[in-house]
Amino acid sequence: MADASASTTEPVSTGAKYTLRxxxxxxxxEGSGEFRDYEVETYPGMVVLDAIHEIQAKQAPDLAxxxxxxxxxxGSCSAEIDGKPKLLCMTxxxxxxxxxxxxxxxxxxxxxxKDLVTDVSHNYRVAKKIPPFTPRPRDADGHYRMQQEDIxxxxxxxxxxECFLCQDVCHVLRDHHEEAExxxxxYLIHLATLDMHxxxxxxxxxxxxxxxxxxxCNITRCCTEVCPEHIVITDNGIIPLKERVADEFYDPLRxxxxxxxxxxxxxxxxxxxxxxxxxAARSAQAQQEEVEKEPAVPPAPTVARRTPA
Amino acid sequence: MADKGSVxxxxxxxxxxxxxxxxxxxxxPMVTFTVLTAFVVYTTVxxxxxxxxxxxxxxxxxxxxxxxxxxxGIPLLTPAILVLPFPGLFRFTCYYYRKAYYxxxxxxxxxxxxxxxxxxxxxxxxxxxxxxxxxxxxxYVALLxxxxxxxxxVASLRWDGELGMGLGSVVIFLNCAFLTLxxxxxxxxxxLVGGSVNSYSEAPFGRLRHALWAGVSRLNxxxxxxxxxxxxxVALCDAYIRxxxxxxxxxxxLF
Ligand code: SF4
Ligand code: SF4
Ligand code: FES
Ligand code: FES
Numbered sequence: 001m002a003d004a005s006a007s008t009t010e011p012v013s014t015g016a017k018y019t020l021r022x023x024x025x026x027x028x029x030e031g032s033g034e035f036r037d038y039e040v041e042t043y044p045g046m047v048v049l050d051a052i053h054e055i056q057a058k059q060a061p062d063l064a065x066x067x068x069x070x071x072x073x074x075g076s077c078s079a080e081i082d083g084k085p086k087l088l089c090m091t092x093x094x095x096x097x098x099x100x101x102x103x104x105x106x107x108x109x110x111x112x113x114k115d116l117v118t119d120v121s122h123n124y125r126v127a128k129k130i131p132p133f134t135p136r137p138r139d140a141d142g143h144y145r146m147q148q149e150d151i152x153x154x155x156x157x158x159x160x161x162e163c164f165l166c167q168d169v170c171h172v173l174r175d176h177h178e179e180a181e182x183x184x185x186x187y188l189i190h191l192a193t194l195d196m197h198x199x200x201x202x203x204x205x206x207x208x209x210x211x212x213x214x215x216x217c218n219i220t221r222c223c224t225e226v227c228p229e230h231i232v233i234t235d236n237g238i239i240p241l242k243e244r245v246a247d248e249f250y251d252p253l254r255x256x257x258x259x260x261x262x263x264x265x266x267x268x269x270x271x272x273x274x275x276x277x278x279x280a281a282r283s284a285q286a287q288q289e290e291v292e293k294e295p296a297v298p299p300a301p302t303v304a305r306r307t308p309a
Numbered sequence: 310m311a312d313k314g315s316v317x318x319x320x321x322x323x324x325x326x327x328x329x330x331x332x333x334x335x336x337x338p339m340v341t342f343t344v345l346t347a348f349v350v351y352t353t354v355x356x357x358x359x360x361x362x363x364x365x366x367x368x369x370x371x372x373x374x375x376x377x378x379x380x381x382g383i384p385l386l387t388p389a390i391l392v393l394p395f396p397g398l399f400r401f402t403c404y405y406y407r408k409a410y411y412x413x414x415x416x417x418x419x420x421x422x423x424x425x426x427x428x429x430x431x432x433x434x435x436x437x438x439x440x441x442x443x444x445x446x447x448x449y450v451a452l453l454x455x456x457x458x459x460x461x462x463v464a465s466l467r468w469d470g471e472l473g474m475g476l477g478s479v480v481i482f483l484n485c486a487f488l489t490l491x492x493x494x495x496x497x498x499x500x501l502v503g504g505s506v507n508s509y510s511e512a513p514f515g516r517l518r519h520a521l522w523a524g525v526s527r528l529n530x531x532x533x534x535x536x537x538x539x540x541x542x543v544a545l546c547d548a549y550i551r552x553x554x555x556x557x558x559x560x561x562x563l564f
Contacts, residue, residue: 023320033318083321083329083422103329105320108422112317147510149519171418175323176431198508215435218411219404222421235496235529239404242442243500250442 016042018093020051021101022063026114033112036060037101042093048104049077049088052116064114072228075163079116080105085165085226088116107168120164126183129212130190135199150198156236157189159229166223166233172216182213185223189237195244205248214241325416327424334420338413344537345410351544352393355551359387362547364554366465367477369547370484374457399451402444404496405536445497455492458485476561477549484546487539494528494535 018040025033038055049067056063068074070089077088082096082103096102110118138144166185172178183191191208194200208214219242223233231237247254321329328334355371362372372388400406411417418425434441462485465478492498503522509515528535552558 025317025319027317030316031318033320035320080329080422082331085422100331103320103331105329108319108321112319146508149509149516150507169421171425172431172433174422175418175425176428178431182433196507198511200507213433213435215439216431216433218407218415218417218433218438220408220411220418222418225421234408235404239496240500240504243445243497244505246442246445247505250439251445 016098018042018051018096018098019101020048020055021103022052022055022115023105024060024063024115025106025112027112028114035103046093047089048081048086048091048093048102051093051102052088052104063116065116073161075161078107078163078165078168080107080168085169087163087165087228090228107164109168109170109174110164120167122179123162123164123167123184123186126179126187127190129183130187130194131202131204131207133194133197133200134202136201144199146198153236154193154196156231157193159231160186160189161229162186163228165226165228169222169226170217171220171222172213172218176216178213178216182216185217185233185238187212188214188217188241189231189233192237192241195241203248205245208241209245209249214238214245217242321424323427324424325426326419328420328422330420330422334423338416338419341409341413344540345406345413348540348544352389352397352547355547356387356389356393357385359389361551361554362388364550365475365477365560366467367475367481367550367553367560368461368464369550370458370461370481370488370543371547373454373461395447395450396454399444399447399492400536400540402441402447403536404444405533407441444495445501448492448495448497448501451492451495455485455489458488461485474563476563477553479563480542480546480549484539484542487535487542490528491532491535491539493525494530494532496529496532499525499529 020038020040021035022038023033024036038059040051040054042051047070049065049070052063052065056065065077065079065088067077067089069076072087072090075087078085079088080086081088081091083105085107088104093102104116106112106116106118107120110120110122113119135144164186167173170185172182173184188208191204191212194202195204204212217234217238219234219239221234224231224235227233321327352371355369359378362369362375368375369389372392374392376388376391378386378388378391412419416426417428417431432438458481462478462481465481466472466474468475499522502525503509503518503520506512506515506518506522509519512518549558553560
């Protein structure tokens, strides 16, 4: 057995003291927001969420964290650890070195509520924009029929636990704040699920192109890198969607073929008016900018849309 | 205090390279930047050099199919200039290379959870880059080029009408093999052979298309690896033929 006391630079699972450097902030306290250090002692199998619970129990009862299952199933405990979007409950303390503080911060993309808790409700409003599954009529005997090979692909996407880590890391939302124009990777795989579904009858491609912002994605794959369910969001979901949209809108030969041999398999959807993002959807960056520029003036209750520099 | 309208500080703000990541996130984009730049410089130089594309039965992939340009009398025109735009566009519009250069050259973003370059208005692939959607046409040409390249391999085995083989043929074979893997693992090819089908059990040739799609999907997982290996092998193959052609090294005749 390795002697745990031999070196403090190697990850250890038992009895080691770790420092957690946690972002403490409260949206109700103007201008708040700072790192605070807490020390915890580890035990075998301890995850970062356990460490945060210890801190809550013994050192900082007002530390806010959202969680439910502690099993990587509910998608509630999303945060950033050492700058990387991760589930707090699925990140083991033993994967860090004890001689460096573990930096735990809230997701950057969403408005901060308190400490590690952010307001992810924007995602639920986005979900409402997408026309739901609309199956064809049942067969004469009252059943729907499809084969396993027809749905193999989309079963991958159904593993999604809606942790929104992919939405958090996507630079279109995180850095460019295009949340009014771009639905984000989580909803692109949802759209892929619908578009590839053997029973669905709606054609959402025009909507994807004009309203849901598929073209904003530059396939840089960060969503795929962070997904805790290992869904290959970009290669299996977004790129196939881009190809499907290209079939309809960017392929001159297919366009010609459609003119010559028209077919109408799926019902085309008109482009619906976009939803107005609610005030809570103000980007986290907008919050920060307000702190930096006009600390005394309360922000307008409208969406902070970025104006070109 | 009103809960709406309060403002709070954030641990990390926007700005190029801003991050709380502690790992060496810049290594990946830097290596990509260096290798891609080196490749572009090498092929540009070779394209303008206009000679040493052939030696014995060998033909460099940079000038295949070979079109003699000397008699045309157009200044600066070389055989490679007529060829390279096609594979060049194939790679430029490739989904993998797009990711690679949007990150390492575009810094949009340089790495995950690292601040992206600030642009006036980020448009992604909607405006200027909308032509990336034509990647499939570059694929069609690339598939045709595979025929030329495999033909070059077969031709490289003919020494004055006799069957023979030199080290050059081995290099050309490797080049053909990796370019084939790269081309057949393409995302657009995956879509073309079966990815566009929604119901394999009902579509015409559904089973076949599902099998093809599944096969291409297996290759597609390694598309990035094939992209890099084939890129390097193309350059090495050309460098080998050039070195033999200028007499810097001697081709090894295997039989
Ligand atoms: S691949 Fe597209 S959706 Fe995914 S993180 Fe990158 S830009 Fe966002
Ligand atoms: S796709 Fe993955 S990262 Fe995105 S919300 Fe679902 S589980 Fe989370
Ligand atoms: S607490 Fe449920 S996913 Fe972490
Ligand atoms: S996606 Fe890379 S070659 Fe088509």
